[in-house]
Amino acid sequence: MCIETALDRLRNLLGSRFVTSDAVRSIHGRNETWYPETPPDGVAFPESTEDVAQILRICSEERCPVVPWGTGTSLEANALAVRGGISLDMGRMDRILAIHSEGLDAVVQPGVTREALNTHLRDSGLFFPVDPGANASLGGMAATRASGTTALRYGTMRENVLALEVVLADGRVIRTGSRARKSASGYDLTRLIVGSEGTLGVITELTLRLQGQPEAISAAICRFDSIRGAVDTVIQTIQMGVPMARMEFVDDRTVRGFNFHSGGSMPEAPHLFLEFHGSESAVAEQAATVAEIAADNGGAGFEWSTRTEDRAALWKMRHNVHYAYQTLRPGCMPMTTDICVPISRLAEAVLETRADLDASPITGAIVGHVGDGNFHTGLLIERGNAEELAIAKDLAGRMNARALRMGGTISGEHGIGLGKMDYMEAEHGPAWEVMAQLKRCLDPLNILNPGKVVRID
Missing domain, CATH: 3.40.462.10 (FAD-linked oxidases, C-terminal domain)
Incomplete structure (x- = not known):
């Protein structure tokens, strides 16, 4: 691992969009609850899928940890760079790319917040229903499989994400799912990425299910x-x-x-x-x-x-x-x-x-x-x-x-992050090792949000 070399290469690639100042690092080291501040070594601000792909290629070559960052509202230290490396702030990828009113779906970049999307939809008769309370980014909501107050009727992010564009640890870009409401074609990679907390790939585009405003x-x-x-x-x-x-x-x-x-x-x-x-x-x-x-x-x-x-x-x-x-x-x-x-x-x-x-x-x-x-x-x-x-x-x-x-789960919506790691084996048994095998397959160098969800060291 050579984090310093990675930082130099990222600075050359991104210029002013790569920041190592104490103030910016501190912001990306904070959380909404009790975990101590854990600043990354640097913060990258990508503006496109190609930016993300180039960043991950460099970080893969230098074995530098990468932790995706949305709005920082998670509650289990999900987005803290606990092993150093860079925080990948997706906030500048905040464009609403398409609204398909007749098809009841929207295509957005991950930095779009749920409130921004619903403000954009205000005159369309449609809305996006998942409401975790905080004005979280939609990419972060997908990564943590967020739900909230309306999940009872409209479901969680699992039910409301139709398709994704994802950059893998080595910089490859893949697309999962489609705008179709159902599919029997291959493994469900969309559901694999949703809830993976940035440990398997970085979400760069989402296709979301919309609902009609009730009468x-x-x-x-x-x-x-x-x-x-x-x-x-x-x-x-x-x-x-x-x-x-x-x-x-x-x-x-x-x-x-x-x-x-x-x-x-x-x-x-x-x-x-x-x-x-x-x-x-x-x-x-x-x-x-x-x-x-x-x-x-x-x-x-x-x-x-x-x-x-x-x-x-x-x-x-x-x-x-x-x-x-x-x-x-x-x-x-x-x-x-x-x-x-x-x-x-x-x-x-x-x-x-x-x-x-x-x-x-x-x-x-x-x-x-x-x-x-x-x-x-x-x-x-x-x-x-x-x-x-x-x-x-x-x-x-x-x-x-x-x-x-009682036959339940250790988290209905906060996710695992750091706080729930010690209970994963008790809930999942041998299936937790299967999760680790998937992680090793997609991220063999363990650079994507290491130390979260699974243990592979």
Whole structure:
């Protein structure tokens, strides 16, 4: 490995688009949670697929690690250059290349953010549905197999990426998938790349599935006297086949954070945040059905609205939960983690997790996309406090073990990064070594985001 030679060659190739200043390196060494700052040796700013291919050819020849970077909003250190090398900032590859309105798909570069795409689509009657909360780049969302609040109805990035252009570790450019809605042609390389966290290739173009804007949208909020009542409402709603668009659970501590952060006055009790899509009559019928289910489970204060500003305020509050948590313990740093379990075990998993948090000396709160069995904890720890960090890691480990015991997974949407590596073998068994074999095949020199997802050293 000769990183210095790689840096010199990249500087000659890219000129001012290759930066080694402390300030830029520091930005690309930060993350949204507790992991220490880990700056790369340099940051490259490609503007085309050919740029990416040339960069990877150089880095392959010099055995220099390459870590793709979108907007840096991942939560498990997914984009940190933990073994040095370069950060490949895809932010300048931000063009929307084509909108096929009749075919319901869009072709974009990886640096386009989900909000930018939806702003562009505003007058088309279409939208891109995957909403992880943060204004993440679409390339990063595909790399981490992102989902979010709307996955219950529209699926995750796995279901919404039709095709990709990918640059492999040696600089080869391949295309996977097509605009067709289904195919029986060969291995599904698109699904292999989606969720690989930049360890198998660098995404340089995406073809995405779009949805038609529903005729009517309404949002609702309902409080409960117990966590079980809220979660049972979720389970019964799903079992009845009500076509929910969003179904979010927040516990009383999360509500307290919302009130601190946004100046609200919500009762500090478990709540469900809901959204319904469809015709005007269908939306009204769905809301009435869920209100009845909620009432049977101790729900009260069911309020729903079709006003755009009311819906926007509700989901803005929900999307800002990461920052709301920090108001629960000013000066803290959040450690966030997630698991996903079968819907039949959801109540059990949430209640056991809440009991763990209550017995812990650190502050913790729960929020989740519970309609698909996925929930998160925010654990508030003092910066630099090794004892509290150890407690938080133990709580996260207990959550992972709980998910596997209940037939679930250690991550519904955060991905693996660094934080979940120690639990991959327990979830996947011999299949984890098969993943490593795939990595060795596509990246034999281990230059693409090394140290993530699999262990091959």
